[in-house]
Amino acid sequence: MVNAIVWSEIAPSLDARLLAAYAEELDIDRVDLPFEAAYTAGLAHARYRRAGGARERTLPDFLIGAHASHGGHRLLTRDPSRYGGYFPSVELLSPETFP
Numbered sequence: 001m002v003n004a005i006v007w008s009e010i011a012p013s014l015d016a017r018l019l020a021a022y023a024e025e026l027d028i029d030r031v032d033l034p035f036e037a038a039y040t041a042g043l044a045h046a047r048y049r050r051a052g053g054a055r056e057r058t059l060p061d062f063l064i065g066a067h068a069s070h071g072g073h074r075l076l077t078r079d080p081s082r083y084g085g086y087f088p089s090v091e092l093l094s095p096e097t098f099p
Helices: 004-013 016-027 036-051 058-073
Strands: none
Touching: 004 016, 004 058, 036 058
8 A cells, every 4th residue: 555645755766647557557545644644654753853863854754654553554665774773563565664
């Protein structure tokens, strides 16, 4: 599944029709981000900023992590350290953990 935030991050790489076709071919559901997950993301992002986190790691990453956490979803990422500390319950799939 993907939410609108993930969709927007993929958008620069693919034509809209091609992106939709890939999602359909791969049976990827498009789901809304729950407000509860958005709240959790805001709290996690605030903790990150208070701890001195740089602005390069922006709020969308926290929204994606919180959505996975609230929905009990696994998260595919190339940067597992970005999510693990803030969303420890999320199963992360990455090149390091899922060859």
